[in-house]
Amino acid sequence: MAARVRRAMRDGMNRQRFSRALRAAPFLGPQSLFLALFVVIPIGLVTTYAFMTRGRFGGVSPEFSLENFTRLLEPVYLNVLFNSIGVAALTTALALVLGYPTAYLIARLPTRWRTVALLMVLLPFWTNFLIRTYAWILLFNNAGWLNQGLEALGWIDGPMNLLYSQPAVVVGLLYMYLPLMILPLYSSIERIDPELEEAATNLGSRPFRVFRTVILPMSVPGMLIGCVFVFVPSMGNFVIPELLGGGKMLLVGNLVRDAFLKARDWPFGASLALVLTIFLVVLLALQSRASKRITEGSPDA
């Protein structure tokens, strides 16, 4: 009896909420359609595939399986995962070290030069990135321009091995994604009122202290966004490990690509993609929480 009453109450409540939701629906139309089409359905597909069994000719066969995830825990795949995180983290750290002074300088340039400098940062994006990567190969391979030049100058005896190694991959990723660090940093530094710097200086702060206590804390949201912008695509990139890494190391992106396009193992590829997605969503959540806490003010700000 009691159970039935409870169920009736719950049904009534659900119906009420449902009708309220229904009334709100028209206002959510375009956004929810967008979300459904480009976020929910693809992720739903990936999630479903990840728990299925490999079809012999690609695709999946509808048998539930957890095997893809147990396979992920094998040392070789865990290694790729950790290696990817390491490579992406190193790339991000280097991008921050190089990008911060660059962004700071640009933000403090006269307005006219600022536009020129920003344009220079963006300019490489106008060329297809495969072409730019091949240009790196031409420059740095054992018979490339750099090695030839140094040999002609007599500075080295034999060619230096600059390509097809993990450092080459990091440098390639850094080159590719550095602008994604500079731009958000620039916009957050540029927004800092120069009068704050003046005030701090007038109150007796030396330049380094002004930077450490005024500029740096206020640019943290830009730093966080820049870090996410560089870290996320670095983890998923598969072209650079192949071209500049010589296929001798793999990042998660390569594993996903190979699972779908070479091994015809969609479920395993999907489970990798799912893990990657979850990892990145957590990262984004942390970033947005951190920057919210900073901009909405801690008690002493």
Next chain:
Amino acid sequence: MLFRRSKLRVAAATAIAAVAALGLGACSAGDSGGAALDPDADLTKQSLVVGIWSDYYPEDLAERFEAKTGIPMTIVNHATNEEIVAKIMASGDSGIDVAFMSGQYAQALGEQGVLQELDKSFIPNEANLYPEAKELAYDPGNKVSLPYAWGTTGLCYRSDLIDFTPDSWNDLLNPKPELEGKTTMLATERWMTLPAQKLLGFSANSTSADELAQVRAQLEKTKPTLLAFDDTTFYQKLITGEAVLTEAWDGWCNYGVAEDPNIKFVIPKEGSDLWTDTMTVLKSSKNKEAAMTFLNFILEPDVHSWVVENILYNVPNRAANELVDPQMAVDFPSLAITPAELSEQEGLIDVGDFSTEYSRLVTEIQAG
């Protein structure tokens, strides 16, 4: 909150339905069909959709075919075997009539009953093929497929930068110290394992876990000596001199030879593989007569010779090869490989579910 959750649930249901529609339709590809073809069918009422690798056919192929037969034709490109197979198996009728794919894939799809048995009365040009091209391991007698191009895998090297003549897979797998860091290998599954399999005296179609373990041990030893794993640009590395010895498909080596005549190709003495790219007709096709006519059209000498002249691959078509300027076989020595030499190599066949073991090995070698 509740609203959002119920929306999610709806979306999840949609997604599952989509999965079902996309992936599971494959099961419905039945074994019916195989009905006799009508020799008097009005071909001009039919039309063709042909799935073929991009850049693997003359640009004006569709116009020439229509001009000759009156059959309108659409070409859809694919980049890999996996892509075309996924397209075909995704639903009962992919809309594709003729599909190009490598021999071992034609074998696997043939076993699944997806391919139409060829009606040779539509294909008199099969007589143009070499006798060796009628006894291919993946489809003896060419019952469900006809060969389009064939070749082998070997060593592609810079004769001016190596002071000996490589002739063994051992030169690649256990290189002399002066070659270390100057060699590349293919990273595509069956071809990454091929050199070690042949050196160790195994079949290239091995399904023995023990043999694969020995192959793995060899590859783990070889990897530190490699400049790179490279499927697509190894010939450029030869041209620049970055690499001096590479594992290469014969046709691809020619792209290097075209730039530098010091680049040479050799089939190692331990033997190699015989790969074949084939043409198949799908059982789901509603234009089977036109499809057979298309296969016949490709085997016309003046159509088929295009592949040799432009892609620099060997074709199994004697009449087509007779049209090719003999100077080409001098400029590109792999084009001088005879059908008899090719058929001495081991024909690649499908290894069924064991292919996952190959995938795993290749991934683990690259990642390790």
